[in-house]
Amino acid sequence: MPKLQPLARHRKGWEKVMKYTIDRISEIIVICEDENGDMVKVQASALPEGVREGDILTEADGTWTLELEETERRRQRIREKLRGLTE
Amino acid sequence: MTVKKTGKFYRRVLAAAAILLALCMAGCGPIASSSPLTQREMGNEAGTDLRVHFIDVGQGDSTLVEKDGHFMLIDAGERDQGEVVASYLETQGVKKLDYVIGTHPHSDHIGGLETVIRKFEVQKVLLPEKEHTTKVYERLLDAIADKNLKITLPKPGDSYSLGDASFQIIAPKKDYGDNLNNWSIGLRLIYGKNSFVLCGDAEKDAEKDMMANGLPLKADVLKLSHHGSSTSSSEGFMDLVDPEYGVISCGKNNDYGHPHKEILEMLKKRNIKALRTDQLGTIVAVSDGSKVTFPEITEGTDGDRSQGTAADKDYVINTNTKKFHRPDCKSAASMKEENRKTYKGSREELIQMGYEPCQSCNP
Numbered sequence: 001m002p003k004l005q006p007l008a009r010h011r012k013g014w015e016k017v018m019k020y021t022i023d024r025i026s027e028i029i030v031i032c033e034d035e036n037g038d039m040v041k042v043q044a045s046a047l048p049e050g051v052r053e054g055d056i057l058t059e060a061d062g063t064w065t066l067e068l069e070e071t072e073r074r075r076q077r078i079r080e081k082l083r084g085l086t087e
Numbered sequence: 088m089t090v091k092k093t094g095k096f097y098r099r100v101l102a103a104a105a106i107l108l109a110l111c112m113a114g115c116g117p118i119a120s121s122s123p124l125t126q127r128e129m130g131n132e133a134g135t136d137l138r139v140h141f142i143d144v145g146q147g148d149s150t151l152v153e154k155d156g157h158f159m160l161i162d163a164g165e166r167d168q169g170e171v172v173a174s175y176l177e178t179q180g181v182k183k184l185d186y187v188i189g190t191h192p193h194s195d196h197i198g199g200l201e202t203v204i205r206k207f208e209v210q211k212v213l214l215p216e217k218e219h220t221t222k223v224y225e226r227l228l229d230a231i232a233d234k235n236l237k238i239t240l241p242k243p244g245d246s247y248s249l250g251d252a253s254f255q256i257i258a259p260k261k262d263y264g265d266n267l268n269n270w271s272i273g274l275r276l277i278y279g280k281n282s283f284v285l286c287g288d289a290e291k292d293a294e295k296d297m298m299a300n301g302l303p304l305k306a307d308v309l310k311l312s313h314h315g316s317s318t319s320s321s322e323g324f325m326d327l328v329d330p331e332y333g334v335i336s337c338g339k340n341n342d343y344g345h346p347h348k349e350i351l352e353m354l355k356k357r358n359i360k361a362l363r364t365d366q367l368g369t370i371v372a373v374s375d376g377s378k379v380t381f382p383e384i385t386e387g388t389d390g391d392r393s394q395g396t397a398a399d400k401d402y403v404i405n406t407n408t409k410k411f412h413r414p415d416c417k418s419a420a421s422m423k424e425e426n427r428k429t430y431k432g433s434r435e436e437l438i439q440m441g442y443e444p445c446q447s448c449n450p
Contacts, residue, residue: 023223024194033194074220078225082216085228087237
């Protein structure tokens with residue numbers, strides 16, 4: 001079975017902000033990739049409205065923020081990488 | 088041949104060697120040496136059977152196609168399934184993959200591909216022209232680059248050969264924006280009179296475009312898109328594919344309720360036999376060019392069971408503790424009447440509904 005871990009609920013306040021990338025949105029469940037490359041499940045209702053697959057989010061004390069600039073930068077960089085490898 | 092010594096003896100040795108080499112190249116190809124040069128040496132034009140392995144990777148997709156010692160891998164499940172897929176490939180004698188297809192960038196499809204690409208010789212990689220920002224996707228691109236491979240973009244209508252079978256690209260037809268599922272590479276695999284259709288997680292919009300592009304869609308076996316989700320397998324698409332078998336690749340008690348009830352009902356109504364990896368494990372379909380069989384699946388464990396009829400049993404459920412029991416379990420008898428309900432159905436359904444099996448009667 002895929003290693004899907006529920007998101008840890010209680011994180012100490014002083015711990016650094018966690019970063020996630022949305023791998024896929026399946027109705028109410030959103031699968032996010034954490035910084036270690038593990039996939040975690042998040043309820044769609046916890047995330048900012050209108051998030052899309054591929055968006056990068058940060059989470060601190062249960063508050064999620066869409067990192068629009070970083071998302072665009074990363075999207076652009078990987079798009080270039082894909083183009084460079086295409087026949 | 089560039090040997091300069093031209094004595095009679097050398098010429099004879101050379102000629103013999105050349106004949107041997109030619110025989111070997113024509114006859115055995117990459118097939119394991121333990122299988123004698125039988126069928127094709129004896130002039131069997133059709134070659135060996137086509138085998139399509141729907142590998143059990145839990146909640147995800149991975150399909151290995153094998154024809155005349157040539158192999159194609161479509162998806163490889165989540166990242167932690169990479170090793171599982173790689174060892175399955177090894178047991179099937181895969182040394183080289185003629186094609187590796189990543190249908191679309193979701194991790195339950197491309198996750199294991201990095202491991203596979205690094206482990207095996209790969210000839211051609213097909214990915215849709217749609218990037219993803221995950222690390223697992225970028226690692227796949229890096230593996231492709233490290234192996235000095237290029238990515239071939241799928242174009243509907245393009246055909247490729249796999250031994251004496253072939254496959255035609257049927258999707259994606261256009262830019263589907265942020266809907267990664269609809270970017271799925273769809274293909275129709277053809278051998279003799281038999282065909283298979285596999286379209287990753289393509290949803291109804293993409294199916295509509297496949298229906299409109301004029302390419303044949305009829306198949307004996309359809310891998311139901313998106314793990315049997317109701318986002319896919321629209322009526323019109325099912326009318327055109329009109330399969331005898333529907334394979335569903337999904338994990339036991341997955342979080343998404345795949346396959347969806349509506350889809351199982353639709354299959355039943357259309358008299359399509361449902362075969363599920365969550366119930367049967369890895370499923371192997373074999374085609375001799377005129378008939379598709381599933382030799383490892385015995386009658387009675389296929390369609391009927393997967394549609395929940397044969398597996399229906401009586402249970403007693405406790406709506407308070409959310410446990411389920413056999414009707415003759417002691418705790419079932421001592422349960423408070425207001426919490427007690429009887430249920431007819433399968434164990435899997437109960438687990439999906441959030442119930443746990445009783446530890447003493449182990450239903």
